[in-house]
Amino acid sequence: MATRREILAAAIAAPALAAPAVARAAPTFACMPMAVSPQWQDAVARMDAASAAYDAYYEAIYEPAWEAAKERSSQADEQLQRRLDAIPHYTTSLAYKTADGHLAHLTTANKQHVSAAIGSADLAVADDYVLCCRELVLLIGKRIFQESDIKAEFNQPKICPAQLISPEIAREEKRLGDASHAAFKAVYNFAAAAPADLIAKIEFLKSRDIDIDHDQMLADLRRVFGEA
Structure with a gap:
């Protein structure tokens, strides 16, 4: 079976049958070197x-x-x-009374406490629970500032290799x-x-x-x- 090189070479070298007449002479490829x-x-x-x-x-x-x-x-x-x-976690100094009558504190170590405090700190009421939430938000902010300071030491944002x-x-x-x-x-x-x-x-x-x-x-x- 002929190779692609041989087929293309033959097509280029083949005479053009029934080709329209042109003013200039067509080049002859049959004698041209194929190297x-x-x-x-x-x-x-x-x-x-x-x-x-x-x-x-x-x-x-x-x-x-x-x-x-x-x-x-x-x-x-x-x-x-x-x-x-x-970075240390912080616990509120204030406490609130739970439904069973116990006093409880909020801490930054508890994700549920953090989420609840952020959602409740702006409430208009100023009961013990809301006051605890407001204190915890301040403590959350304290940890955020500490994180920012540490990241600044490491030239954040991250350096790629x-x-x-x-x-x-x-x-x-x-x-x-x-x-x-x-x-x-x-x-x-x-x-x-x-x-x-x-x-x-x-x-x-x-x-x-x-x-x-x-x-x-x-x-x-x-x-x-x-x-x-």
Whole structure:
């Protein structure tokens, strides 16, 4: 069974049967070499070299720096959480009488107390329970201020690992990444002017599962057929 390369090469080289007459002479492809051009080979070689350079730097330098930065970020998060967990809870000095006649206090350690106090502190009545709620709201605010002070010490909002990588490593990773991308774009945008280069370009796009740009492909075909 013929390969895609052979089918496309044959289609390009085949004579145009019943083709309309044109003013200019059609190029003869049967005698053209089917080897890719040095320009295509150079573009692919530059792409491969740039990709290899980026991969090598990423694996040897950037990835270890990233992992170390993640570890430092994780340690900072754990230390912050320990500090937040160490903030003491507070209990109201005031008390209110329960339905069974016992005196009870409210505490920030009890989520139900916190929710009830926030919902009841603004009530117009000023019985013992409401006064306890108002005191607890002040104590809740005290804990919030303590949390804010601790978070400020840890430079909150949270720092992502990328911000902990040294600027030199980050710049070099970006430089190599940009160079690799530019070399890839040079292959993707390669102006094919010969059948072999066009075949190689289509096979390259297929191997990377990249959609063909119609306008770009038409421009390549016009160059191959001498219509550019």
